[in-house]
Amino acid sequence: MKQLIDAIATQGYFVWDDFLTHEEVIALRDCIPENWKKARIGRNDEVIREKTIRSDQIQWLNPTMGEPVAQFLTKMEHIRLAANQAFFLGLFEYEAHFAKYEKGDFYQKHLDCFQGNENRRLTTVFYMNDEWSTEDAGELVVYDLKDTKIATIPPKSGRLFVFLSEQFPHEVLPTNAERFSIAGWFRTNGVKNNHLDIAS
Secondary structure, three states: OHHHHHHHHHOOEEEEOOOOOHHHHHHHHOOOOOOOEEOOEOOHHHOEOOOOOEOOEEEEOOHHHOHHHHHHHHHHHHHHHHHHHHHOOOOOEEEEEEEEEOOOOOEEEEOOOEOOEOOEEEEEEEEOOOOOOHHHEOOEEEEOOOOOEEEEEOOOOOOEEEEEOOOOOEEEOOEOOOEEEEEEEEEOOEEEOOEEEOOO
């Protein structure tokens, strides 16, 4: 955990290899339900489907999906508490979904915070692809706010990538093989149109 906190403090992101063991990754994948939904863009009334921007499918996580999911969420809670202690971010909750990218799927460059409602502060991406190779593609490419590419993250099984949501635009390159991940966000309470945004 200290390495994560130090890296976030100095460069704003951290790659945590072997965050889960091979057995833990398999158990987590076995918890994924079958009723995938097409991913959307935006929040609340602004949500739209836009296949030209992203083409993945998602399943929102909750602890009732099984003990491996509950254990994963407990690990995320440890990160939330550590980040709050180190950076006083006021992170209130964690939201996350499974993501499935089928061959040819992608997600164009974007930021993980929404205009006028920037309460996503810290993003996590966890990968569950057992035999990923460079030919499979589907890497995460990370940029700074000046549009300079700073990192390319292969979606290797057990790898967790954590970064400041407001600082790093990123994209998922088209994949040549089925690709699984968990995308998550630590959020603060936000106020929009005089309403407290807690769990929307």
